[in-house]
Amino acid sequence: MDNDSYSDATTTVSELKRVAQQFVSDRHWEPYHTPKNLAMSTAIEAAELMECFQWLTPEESYQVKNDPEKMIQIGDEIADVFAYLLNLCSELDVDLAAEFVRKSAKNAQKYPLGLDPETNH
Numbered sequence: 862m863d864n865d866s867y868s869d870a871t872t873t874v875s876e877l878k879r880v881a882q883q884f885v886s887d888r889h890w891e892p893y894h895t896p897k898n899l900a901m902s903t904a905i906e907a908a909e910l911m912e913c914f915q916w917l918t919p920e921e922s923y924q925v926k927n928d929p930e931k932m933i934q935i936g937d938e939i940a941d942v943f944a945y946l947l948n949l950c951s952e953l954d955v956d957l958a959a960e961f962v963r964k965s966a967k968n969a970q971k972y973p974l975g976l977d978p979e980t981n982h
Contacts, residue, residue: 878947895952
């Protein structure tokens with residue numbers, strides 16, 4: 862896998878799903894990638910991402926982008942969460958893009974423009 866050939870601007874979700882599936886297939890991990898295990902692993906990796914920000918003030922959390930070493934760690938954890946989500950979508954035949962747009966529309970109705978973020982009114 863050539864990292865230079867992938868970017869948010871040019872890579873589709875389908876391509877990323879194929880990369881994630883190939884990684885699993887190459888290691889013969891399919892028996893372990895049940896929906897339950899993938900959901901649990903997503904939560905575990907999300908907790909590892911949260912750990913990167915534990916005890917930081919809100920202001921300090923913005924400053925991590927100025928720390929290249931910390932950004933590598935954060936990028937690793939984000940990628941782990943995303944990989945498990947991609948594999949879960951593959952296992953359950955979830956169209957991630959369609960579900961994201963569907964849920965965004967639902968959220969737009971639930972949280973219309975002009976709401977106060979503190980009170981949701």
